[in-house]
Amino acid sequence: MNNRIFLFVFTVILFIHQGYAQDTTINQYLPSEDVLNGFQLTDDPKIYKGNDLYDLLNGGADVFLEYGFVQAIVADYKNTSGQKLQVEIYEMVDSHASYGIYSLQDIVDNKPDNLGDEGQIVKSNAFFIKGKYVVRLSGIFPEGEEEFVLKQISDNISSKIKVTGGKPLIIQLLPIQNAAFPEIIFFRGNIAFRNIYYFHLENIFKFDDGVAGIYPEYTIIILCYPGKYKSVQQFGIAKSTLSQDNRFSSFYSKKGLFQMVDDRTENKISCHNYENYIIIFIYEGSRNINPLLKEIIFNIELLK
CATH class of the missing domain: 3.40.1000 (Protein Transport Mog1p; Chain A)
Structure with a gap:
């Protein structure tokens, strides 16, 4: 045979x-x-x-x-x-x-x-x-x-199993605030992403890799793209799509930023575009996220 x-x-x-x-x-x-x-x-x-x-x-x-x-x-x-x-x-x-x-x-x-x-x-x-x-x-x-x-x-x-592994570098971008160590989830697609936070049925962010840090009082999601052009493009698509979704209210945007309220959960959501990343903060009530954003940007620069 x-x-x-x-x-x-x-x-x-x-x-x-x-x-x-x-x-x-x-x-x-x-x-x-x-x-x-x-x-x-x-x-x-x-x-x-x-x-x-x-x-x-x-x-x-x-x-x-x-x-x-x-x-x-x-x-x-x-x-x-x-x-x-x-x-x-x-x-x-x-x-x-x-x-x-x-x-x-x-x-x-x-x-x-x-x-x-x-x-x-x-x-x-x-x-x-x-x-x-x-x-x-x-x-x-x-x-x-x-x-x-x-x-x-x-x-x-x-x-x-002779070969060991290592954690994805994107995890190092998450901030450590007041010694609070988050639950960390590394993901590669929209199925896992939707399990962390549901934005839209379609894959409107279309990222390469992502990481979520789930802290006691807020969640930070960082999405990575192959280049700045791609991140800007997907940021614009996500902003346009979500601004037309009646699930979200109090929509505000300017260059590199859009913010909104999820009426289903009452969470506030702040999305930022920096270099080849989209950075998303999800929290309740009033919170100054600028220190967190600055630390993430500092970490991005360190990894260059």
């Missing part, structure tokens, strides 16, 4: 089984048998690529694909007591994409654990990133042993 026919038949078989047979490029990161504490595979691991992710994630695939999803492997385990373990490893296009997925997760709290580049163990779940990989462990474990088992398996997986 020639190679083309063989590959075609093989692909059809894989599709029928709603997953993929083992792919050594990601299969190698599954935990070693000696750290599984009696857990054994219940079936062959499945690999999902591209849009096959919809078969795995109900409602969450769009966000992964927006960041840049490559493939995922899912392995299910069980021990002799009937307790279960599931290992999910997602390969993203780069470490910034994996960080973005991590920054969106509800599992994240204020108590980081020493897992991978960044990660946490919460109850019977472990979630961490290492390089361009996102790893999630979940299951039912012997009482009192959850953290030990999850940490041991997580460390084993992490040790197999």
